[in-house]
Amino acid sequence: MAGTSVGRAVDQIRRMMRSQELLPGQPLRQEALAERLGVSRVPIREALKSLEAEGVVRHRPNVGYTVTRLSADELQQSSLMRAALESTVLRRITRLSDARLVELDELNRGIEAAAEAADVLRMTELNHDFHFVIFRSSGLDLIVDEIERIWKMTEPYRSVHLYDQAARRRLVSEHRRLIDALHKGETATAISILDAHRDHPAPHSPGAVLPAPG
The missing domain is CATH 1.20.120.530 (GntR ligand-binding domain-like)
Structure with missing residues (x-):
């Protein structure tokens, strides 16, 4: 996946978390991420699903994705x-x-x-x-x-x-x-x-x- 647009989006979002551009608990707006990373919403959506599977982001119905915030x-x-x-x-x-x-x-x-x-x-x-x-x-x-x-x-x-x-x-x-x-x-x-x-x-x-x- 690393060489695909989805893989690149995963890597870039992860780097944004590492650099604290994205903080725990922060909402992840697909439109804003797509614009920030210069891609369409499709790879962003798939990247967020992949990161959710890792536990790095969380998804709630009617709310959307947020960076995982741990107690x-x-x-x-x-x-x-x-x-x-x-x-x-x-x-x-x-x-x-x-x-x-x-x-x-x-x-x-x-x-x-x-x-x-x-x-x-x-x-x-x-x-x-x-x-x-x-x-x-x-x-x-x-x-x-x-x-x-x-x-x-x-x-x-x-x-x-x-x-x-x-x-x-x-x-x-x-x-x-x-x-x-x-x-x-x-x-x-x-x-x-x-x-x-x-x-x-x-x-x-x-x-x-x-x-x-x-």
Whole structure:
């Protein structure tokens, strides 16, 4: 789908969420999105259906589509689910190949460059790629697919802390430590680093940080 007009619309709408151009709870008007993205309403409609299936947007009869807005309890549940699933995935990885380690290092260098440039959108995209290179190496595709669903649904909340320079630099540093632990095959250390890494956005996550639009 990525190469189709629908796939491109999905990617562009997702980028608008990552950049906070679209906020949780915000109505999604198909006409406005079509004009903004320079396409007809047909791919927009199909893109919104696809995003609804991911849980990223919600649809209500007589209301239409809105960006999914999660409660504090839902955010806490998503964090607990990620902790359980991501730990399971890491335990399956005994040691990453040299090629994978090089790929992770290159991605983290890109994240560092984006961090120094305060390019949060680019940083968010590369951060996703970094983590899923690790997760996909486990071979536990069904579990990783579920992790990715949770990541997509919570992304607008998780990226907020990256607007802080210290948080951006901390993320890059923790990635280096994670790469080192994976290189040494130290699974318990990698899980511990990932747990701490995951917890940083928590104080910023509840909806108070992302005001209801409108």
